[in-house]
Amino acid sequence: MSDLEIKNKIAESGLVNFDIATLLPKGKRIGIDLKDFLFQEMILKEKDFREKIAALNIDDYKDCYIYIYNSADAIVPLWAYFLITAQITHVTKKIIFGNREDLEVLLMHNAIQTYDFTEMMGKRVLVKGCTEENIPLNAYIELVEQLKPLVKSLMFGEACSNVPIFKN
Template structure:
């Protein structure tokens, strides 16, 4: 009986993968549109704005990340954002003056920045390719990994694109 031995060259290469999806935040991210609290949807009138904000049940933002936006071309005074933060702070885990997409990216970058990457030290590392990821995540990954890894690659373990080798 002839037994052929198959060697998994990808596994034998010693390359380990960093998947950026592992660092994607799982916190729900929602947007709060200030437009809904403006007089005629366009003007901040202090009394009306405060009354409108007071009528909101901010507990719906409990354990969520909130991106504050204004979908109209209105000039919003800074105190209005401060008032919203005062109302959101007991509930939201994160608040920013940005879209939900931008908040997700910011939180994702924070998780990656503060991740414990020491198990990649002196390793051959490939950052897995995903066309749906923002390019700035790859930029940050390269920044964080370059000082600690033996070699950095992009793509998949079986066919990586070499970025650098020490």
């Protein structure tokens, strides 16, 4: 029997594995449909609208990411969005107008823009291809923008099977 040592060539290669899903902010996401605050889901009556907003249980939104949208075929004045935002903004993590996808794009944008990538300076970086999280495609584009001037090379996929993206 020989004393052959098993080497992990991937670990020795100096390759930095980066999982973009680690940047995804944790927390509950809640959608608020303004149609639920409208009279017959069609008409905004200011007094009724204000009463419904005032009756919100703000604890339901504590430390959550909120997206406000309107699924009704009704015109909602801009001040209505101000009013609902003012009611819950002090307990939420973030509020946006739009759908869940819009929220996720913005959250990932903010995460990528504020992440310190300097630890990857001059390194060979592999962005993990498979993740259990639903990552907006735009996040990958922004990630390449951030990494291009920093890293020696960028690859996408898994260590055993990756696609070279660029070399500096």
